[in-house]
Amino acid sequence: xxxxxxxxxxxILGVVLLGLLLAMPNLFSQDPSIEITxxxxxxxxxxxxxxxxxxxxxxxxxxxxxELSEDGRLLARFALSGEQLAGQExxxxxxxxxxxxxxxxxxxxxxxxxxxxxxxxxLGLDLRGxxxxxxxxxxxxxLDQALERYVGDIRAQLREHKVRYxxxxxxxxxxxxxxxxxxxxxxADKLLGREFRALALSSAEQGGTYLIRAVLQPAExxxxxxxxxxxxxxxxxxxxxxxxxxxxxxxxxGERRIVVQLPGAQDxxxxxxxxxxxxxxxxxxxDTEHSVADAVxxxxxxxxxxxxxxxxVPILLKRRVIVTGDQITDASAGFDGQSGSPAVFVNLDGQxxxxxxxxxxxxxxxxxxxxxxxNRTTTEMVDGEPVKRTHKVEEVISVATIREPFGxxxxxxxxxxxxxxxxxxxxxxxxxxxAPIQIVEERTIGPSLGQDNIDQGxxxxxxxxxxxxxxxxxxxxxxxxxxxLVLVVNLVMIVAVLSLLQATLTLPGIAGIVLTVGMAVDAxxxxxxxxxxxxxxxxxxxxxxxxxxxxxxxxxVDANVTTLIAAVVLFSFGTGPVKGFAVTLFIGIVTxxxxxxxxxxxxxNLIYGRRNVKKLAI
Amino acid sequence: MRNKAMAKTLNIxxxxxxxxxxxxxGAVLVIALxxxxxxxxxxxxxxxxxxVIEVGYETPTELAEVTGALEAGGFVGATxxxxxxxxxxxxxxxxxxxxxxxxxxLSDRVFQALSAAAAGEVDLRRVEFVGPQVGEELRExxxxxxxxxxxxxxxxxxxxxxxxxxxxxxxxxVHDVIVVLGVFSLFQISFDLTVLAAVLAVxxxxxxxxxxxxxxxxxxxxxxxxxxxxxxINASIGQTLSRTVVTSCTxxxxxxxxxxxxxxxxxxxxxxxxxxxxxxxxxxIYVATAAVVWMGLNKTDLLPPEKEGAGAEVRP
Numbered sequence: 001x002x003x004x005x006x007x008x009x010x011x012i013l014g015v016v017l018l019g020l021l022l023a024m025p026n027l028f029s030q031d032p033s034i035e036i037t038x039x040x041x042x043x044x045x046x047x048x049x050x051x052x053x054x055x056x057x058x059x060x061x062x063x064x065x066x067e068l069s070e071d072g073r074l075l076a077r078f079a080l081s082g083e084q085l086a087g088q089e090x091x092x093x094x095x096x097x098x099x100x101x102x103x104x105x106x107x108x109x110x111x112x113x114x115x116x117x118x119x120x121x122x123l124g125l126d127l128r129g130x131x132x133x134x135x136x137x138x139x140x141x142x143l144d145q146a147l148e149r150y151v152g153d154i155r156a157q158l159r160e161h162k163v164r165y166x167x168x169x170x171x172x173x174x175x176x177x178x179x180x181x182x183x184x185x186x187x188a189d190k191l192l193g194r195e196f197r198a199l200a201l202s203s204a205e206q207g208g209t210y211l212i213r214a215v216l217q218p219a220e221x222x223x224x225x226x227x228x229x230x231x232x233x234x235x236x237x238x239x240x241x242x243x244x245x246x247x248x249x250x251x252x253x254g255e256r257r258i259v260v261q262l263p264g265a266q267d268x269x270x271x272x273x274x275x276x277x278x279x280x281x282x283x284x285x286x287d288t289e290h291s292v293a294d295a296v297x298x299x300x301x302x303x304x305x306x307x308x309x310x311x312x313v314p315i316l317l318k319r320r321v322i323v324t325g326d327q328i329t330d331a332s333a334g335f336d337g338q339s340g341s342p343a344v345f346v347n348l349d350g351q352x353x354x355x356x357x358x359x360x361x362x363x364x365x366x367x368x369x370x371x372x373x374x375n376r377t378t379t380e381m382v383d384g385e386p387v388k389r390t391h392k393v394e395e396v397i398s399v400a401t402i403r404e405p406f407g408x409x410x411x412x413x414x415x416x417x418x419x420x421x422x423x424x425x426x427x428x429x430x431x432x433x434x435a436p437i438q439i440v441e442e443r444t445i446g447p448s449l450g451q452d453n454i455d456q457g458x459x460x461x462x463x464x465x466x467x468x469x470x471x472x473x474x475x476x477x478x479x480x481x482x483x484x485l486v487l488v489v490n491l492v493m494i495v496a497v498l499s500l501l502q503a504t505l506t507l508p509g510i511a512g513i514v515l516t517v518g519m520a521v522d523a524x525x526x527x528x529x530x531x532x533x534x535x536x537x538x539x540x541x542x543x544x545x546x547x548x549x550x551x552x553x554x555x556x557v558d559a560n561v562t563t564l565i566a567a568v569v570l571f572s573f574g575t576g577p578v579k580g581f582a583v584t585l586f587i588g589i590v591t592x593x594x595x596x597x598x599x600x601x602x603x604x605n606l607i608y609g610r611r612n613v614k615k616l617a618i
Numbered sequence: 619m620r621n622k623a624m625a626k627t628l629n630i631x632x633x634x635x636x637x638x639x640x641x642x643x644g645a646v647l648v649i650a651l652x653x654x655x656x657x658x659x660x661x662x663x664x665x666x667x668x669x670v671i672e673v674g675y676e677t678p679t680e681l682a683e684v685t686g687a688l689e690a691g692g693f694v695g696a697t698x699x700x701x702x703x704x705x706x707x708x709x710x711x712x713x714x715x716x717x718x719x720x721x722x723x724l725s726d727r728v729f730q731a732l733s734a735a736a737a738g739e740v741d742l743r744r745v746e747f748v749g750p751q752v753g754e755e756l757r758e759x760x761x762x763x764x765x766x767x768x769x770x771x772x773x774x775x776x777x778x779x780x781x782x783x784x785x786x787x788x789x790x791x792v793h794d795v796i797v798v799l800g801v802f803s804l805f806q807i808s809f810d811l812t813v814l815a816a817v818l819a820v821x822x823x824x825x826x827x828x829x830x831x832x833x834x835x836x837x838x839x840x841x842x843x844x845x846x847x848x849x850x851i852n853a854s855i856g857q858t859l860s861r862t863v864v865t866s867c868t869x870x871x872x873x874x875x876x877x878x879x880x881x882x883x884x885x886x887x888x889x890x891x892x893x894x895x896x897x898x899x900x901x902x903i904y905v906a907t908a909a910v911v912w913m914g915l916n917k918t919d920l921l922p923p924e925k926e927g928a929g930a931e932v933r934p
Contacts (some may be wrong), residue, residue, distance in 0.1 A: 005681065047811075049766075092933060136749075136751075257780075268742075268745060269723070269726035272723060273723075330791055373694065387620070410692070439749075440748075440751060440752045441748050441749055442746065442747035443744075443745070443747075444725075444744065444746075445744050446674075446741060448674065448741055452881065453678055453883070456879055456880055456881040459879050460872075460875050460878075460880045464871065464873075465872075467706055467871040467872065467875060468868045468871055468872060471867065471868060507884060508723060508812050508815060508884065511876060511880065511888070514873075514875070514876045514880075515819060516871065518869035518870075518871065518872035519823065519865070519869055521865070525861050525865050525868070529858075529864075534856065554833065555829070558833060559826040559829045559830055561823075562774060563822035563825070563826055565767060565770045565771055566767045566771075566818050566821050566822030567822065568770075569763055569818065570761075570815060570818050570819075573759050573762060573766070574811075578811050578812065581812075581815045585819065600717040
């Protein structure tokens with residue numbers, strides 16, 4: 001007699017039913033939808049639902065549903081993607097001030113399923129289309145910028161405490177402070193050592209001058225790098241949110257990389273431009289006391305710097321900055337009320353506003369310039385080695401006379417087009433990048449290829465499954481049919497686990513599922529061959545079944561554990577799509593151990609366990 | 619009983635052929651290694667860096683037209699080929715083939731050039747850009763992954779079996795990896811990240827096979843008191859042969875389905891696995907097991923330490 005105790009049968013049944021439940025959301029179709037989130041300072045509430053409904057009704061766009069999700073987003077579902085686009089247009093036209101929209105897909109699940117928190121599998125970018133970029137943060141320049149700030153601070157401190165120095169300058173990765181005599185250096189050493197704990201100081205003498213060398217302490221370097229990475233992630237997230245992409249993912253990868261994944265995004269050009277842009281604005285006073293011609297011929301007055309405007313005309317500006325981009329709290333694009341030219345309306349934070357008010361009060365009637373700064377990084381191959389070059393483009397975009405003091409809110413004109421005004425406003429709003437970035441990897445999958453991949457993957461799984469099922473049924477007869485049933489259950493379990501974990505399914509992931517289908521029957525093959533052997537050796541059918549399962553067990557475990565090792569290594573070393581393969585391979589092996597050993601035994605017990613069988617159909 | 623006909627275990631002298639097999643294996647390995655050394659690999663974008671753009675045209679398009687459009691746009695030296703059908707075109711650009719703007723922007727300009735030249739709509743199906751430094755990292759990580767999985771397996775098998783088995787299985791795995799890589803090198807099939815994933819899966823699969831044989835060898839060493847080491851090993855291989863063949867068949871069935879239907883992107887992946895499954899099945903018998911025989915496995919090596927347990931098992 002081969003019988004499982006009732007609790008074991010119930011447990012297996014329970015697990016299978018749970019698997020079916022978890023896998024079920026994948027059967028429902030995906031509706032084209034619009035994800036609506038609140039713009040700054042607003043919130044999505046029940047009234048927003050009515051607002052959106054009213055807008056869609058007015059525009060005559062048919063929709064399936066508008067509903068509020070727990071995470072503060074609004075979802076409008078449509079039956080067709082044409083209606084989805086019309087809906088987005090209608091919402092953008094009337095509600096653009098309060099809300100941001102993004103196109104997405106969402107499964108049309110019945111209410112009880114959503115109440116249980118069930119979700120379909122999350123598809124990778126190669127299956128649903130989208131953009132994947134890996135961004136490298138230029139840590140060297142983050143450190144350089146930090147040193148530059150210290151140079152300014154050191155000067156200020158020395159001046160404040162009346163320590164006489166010759167020069168303070170950055171020389172590569174260190175700061176050099178030069179003094180005429182030893183006393184001044186000793187005083188400075190004491191002062192700087194007290195004020196700048198993040199710097200490691202050392203003294204030296206060189207050609208009659210006395211030097212202090214300052215380098216960043218290792219801990220400080222780590223902190224600067226960490227901050228640069230985090231700040232950049234925040235900035236990129238703001239930019240992506242402003243662009244309106246549903247379910248964006250922005251994550252840190254290792255020491256200096258950021259991975260940005262934008263499912264469904266379809267304009268890689270614009271996205272990359274916005275992500276990589278480092279544009280910012282600076283406000284400076286124009287130096288009217290000195291001659292521009294002198295400066296052009298090389299005699300730039302101390303305290304001033306030579307700039308050029310967009311037409312290449314030179315202009316002399318004061319070195320001291322009034323406000324910089326990071327003091328801008330908000331910016332929006334529009335048109336100048338008088339000239340009708342594109343303009344950016346800028347809001348400053350408290351500190352910036354105070355400074356702006358002070359400077360403009362003192363300088364009424366004098367001209368002020370707006371400098372547009374952009375870092376462009378290029379990689380070139382020099383002798384087979386990649387060499388990065390960053391060049392800073394600084395252009396004066398407008399010069400205007402200060403008519404009256406102003407502070408918190410003002411406008412800037414002089415931009416080329418309204419599109420540039422839009423982009424500049426977006427960049428100012430989302431904040432500046434703490435360090436220049438560069439895109440080092442990009443994978444964009446168009447939506448049509450994504451759908452092709454899904455279709456091809458699904459077809460290969462089905463046909464592979466069919467072939468294996470046929471083979472097993474012919475070769476092992478009743479036992480083969482049991483193995484087939486178990487195989488289908490295994491497939492359901494894989495889908496269930498993937499849906500539960502919300503692990504991303506990629507095309508190599510589908511390949512992993514196909515491979516597991518082939519390998520999952522291995523456990524059953526091992527068991528069935530053992531049973532055949534036992535029968536040959538003259539055991540009774542019942543004893544053969546028992547011995548077959550018992551003896552094959554250790555072999556199955558050994559064989560699967562080694563494949564699991566390979567899967568784990570793949571997961572830890574692989575990136576993106578390869579990880580997807582490792583995940584499905586791992587899940588498939590684990591679920592197949594359950595279904596092929598416990599599940600198939602339960603079935604065989606039900607078929608043969610009670611009866612006094614003379615012969616097994618194997 | 620129906621099965622009586624097959625009742626006798628297959629009596630094939632597998633190990634008797636191990637010398638011939640060693641010569642065949644050796645020759646194949648030499649060819650594979652030579653090819654890797656001399657011809658190298660047709661590394662895909664993942665490892666070399668560069669840009670790949672796949673576009674779909676509305677009508678079948680000649681490659682010359684595409685090349686012309688690219689040259690008009692100032693892109694010289696691009697490799698252009700049909701991908702799957704005559705409507706789909708794959709364009710490869712080597713790293714650093716642009717001099718202004720970041721490389722990541724290159725794909726946008728190429729797509730604009732193609733759209734401008736084409737009569738109908740051009741569908742941007744796929745863009746992959748890998749920076750040179752990333753390519754190098756991926757190459758390094760790939761090598762490390764293969765190495766670490768081999769070490770992990772070596773430890774596991776040594777713990778579960780005996781050091782000779784561990785060495786035997788790893789020799790077989792190295793053999794399989796070299797043969798698969800050799801085929802990719804010899805026929806210059808594009809080698810990308812998914813192929814690397816397949817190579818690691820081959821390691822897992824081939825080991826699966828080896829473990830099943832070893833397991834039986836261990837069991838038989840404890841059970842069969844008569845017979846030489848070679849005889850017992852022959853019997854073990856014979857007993858597991860039908861399982862080995864059946865599993866290889868089912869796995870090959872799904873892999874062939876994947877190769878034919880899975881699309882161009884994973885055809886390299888399925889091909890690597892198909893080769894790996896065939897070679898892995900052979901190597902579990904003729905490389906792994908033969909190596910164990912060569913290293914002088916003794917019957918006492920696998921007896922469980924407790925005498926009592928061993929006695930209990932051999933009781934009829």
